[in-house]
Amino acid sequence: MTKGFIFKNAVLERNPAWAQLLGLCPLLAVSNTMINALGLAIASTAVIVGSNTCISALRRFIPAEARLPCFVLIIATFTTVTSAWLEAYAYDLYLKIALFVQIIVTNCMILGRAEAFASRQNIGNTVVDAVGTALGFALALLLLGAIRELLATGTLLANADLLFGPTAVNWPIQVMQTPLLPIAATPPGAFLVAGLMFAAGNVMLNTLKTGINRPDRGHSHERS
Amino acid sequence: MGRTVLSLAAIGGLCGLLLVTTHYQTKGPIQINREAQARGLMTTMLGSPLTAEIDLTASFQGDCTTWVFHKTQAMGYAGNIELRTLWRPGGAMMMRVIAHRETPGIGDFIDHTRDPWILALDGKRIDAIEQTDNVSGATITTRAILRAAQFSARNIEQFCDD
Numbered sequence: 188m189t190k191g192f193i194f195k196n197a198v199l200e201r202n203p204a205w206a207q208l209l210g211l212c213p214l215l216a217v218s219n220t221m222i223n224a225l226g227l228a229i230a231s232t233a234v235i236v237g238s239n240t241c242i243s244a245l246r247r248f249i250p251a252e253a254r255l256p257c258f259v260l261i262i263a264t265f266t267t268v269t270s271a272w273l274e275a276y277a278y279d280l281y282l283k284i285a286l287f288v289q290i291i292v293t294n295c296m297i298l299g300r301a302e303a304f305a306s307r308q309n310i311g312n313t314v315v316d317a318v319g320t321a322l323g324f325a326l327a328l329l330l331l332g333a334i335r336e337l338l339a340t341g342t343l344l345a346n347a348d349l350l351f352g353p354t355a356v357n358w359p360i361q362v363m364q365t366p367l368l369p370i371a372a373t374p375p376g377a378f379l380v381a382g383l384m385f386a387a388g389n390v391m392l393n394t395l396k397t398g399i400n401r402p403d404r405g406h407s408h409e410r411s
Numbered sequence: 412m413g414r415t416v417l418s419l420a421a422i423g424g425l426c427g428l429l430l431v432t433t434h435y436q437t438k439g440p441i442q443i444n445r446e447a448q449a450r451g452l453m454t455t456m457l458g459s460p461l462t463a464e465i466d467l468t469a470s471f472q473g474d475c476t477t478w479v480f481h482k483t484q485a486m487g488y489a490g491n492i493e494l495r496t497l498w499r500p501g502g503a504m505m506m507r508v509i510a511h512r513e514t515p516g517i518g519d520f521i522d523h524t525r526d527p528w529i530l531a532l533d534g535k536r537i538d539a540i541e542q543t544d545n546v547s548g549a550t551i552t553t554r555a556i557l558r559a560a561q562f563s564a565r566n567i568e569q570f571c572d573d
Contacts, residue, residue, distance in 0.1 A: 275440035
């Protein structure tokens with residue numbers, strides 16, 4: 188298994204959001220704006236990379252019969268550390284997404300990768316898989332955040348200063364004067380937009396795969 | 412068996428060490444941020460700026476002839492709810508939640524930035540606040556706020572009597 192294959196697999200084909208539908212609670216709750224989505228993506232990345240690397244490094248010492256409590260303890264530790272750093276250095280954003288950062292600990296995407304990958308692979312492969320999984324989750328979060336914000340308020344990057352400081356006050360872009368679909372900012376809107384987005388993503392991926400495997404592209408079984 | 416126990420103790424110790432280190436690294440900035448937030452919220456509640464000498468870590472601020480702030484907390488559904496209560500002569504009260512861990516979408520209506528529920532209690536005396544209905548689906552959270560209001564009213568009365 189090459190690192191390139193692991194990375195591509197984690198980002199696209201086994202994407203935690205649109206392929207496995209894992210971690211949907213924070214994904215739907217926090218993606219009402221692009222900046223909130225980016226904040227949660229950064230927090231989730233820190234937790235998944237830190238905890239899975241730690242689990243991989245300690246895998247020979249973690250008793251098989253107590254592995255799940257150990258994984259949860261390590262993930263909870265990294266979630267608490269991330270939450271504390273956010274509260275210390277990005278307080279305004281922390282106030283908006285704190286409740287969802289705390290529930291990263293129950294995100295089955297992270298526990299799933301710990302059990303299926305980090306506890307069986309070396310540190311190098313685990314880091315690549317964790318970065319790929321985090322990037323895949325971040326892609327889904329940012330895309331969903333951008334679409335929902337655009338539909339609900341007609342803007343992009345609203346409240347960028349919460350994450351990037353006073354220099355980002357002028358970053359927000361007003362794309363439309365009249366919002367197209369205000370419901371997109373609400374929880375039902377999150378389900379609707381996410382469902383349509385995941386369906387469109389899967390159609391695109393399947394079309395891409397079918398296109399690659401078509402006989403006239405020279406990859407058919409008859410010609411090989 | 413012995414090796415398993417040792418492994419678990421070592422993993423627990425490592426996690427503990429990481430948490431303690433993070434706590435010492437971040438406790439200063441977190442304290443500053445929380446105080447600034449509390450000061451901002453209290454200024455908004457009062458309608459005028461608080462003087463810099465006011466000690467926000469004390470349980471009471473102000474005097475009974477003008478206004479009194481009381482710092483309190485109550486056990487909600489998912490942890491402690493921290494509040495500030497503003498009391499004015501005559502008994503009118505105003506409450507705001509500083510920090511909480513209630514369930515998003517269910518118990519977070521107590522946060523005035525997410526829901527106007529707590530704003531509806533503004534200016535009421537404790538006997539009127541006690542008559543407030545519980546919010547369906549979040550009874551424990553509502554009761555925690557009402558208990559905090561009773562606790563504040565009792566303590567402020569005692570503070571003013573002294």
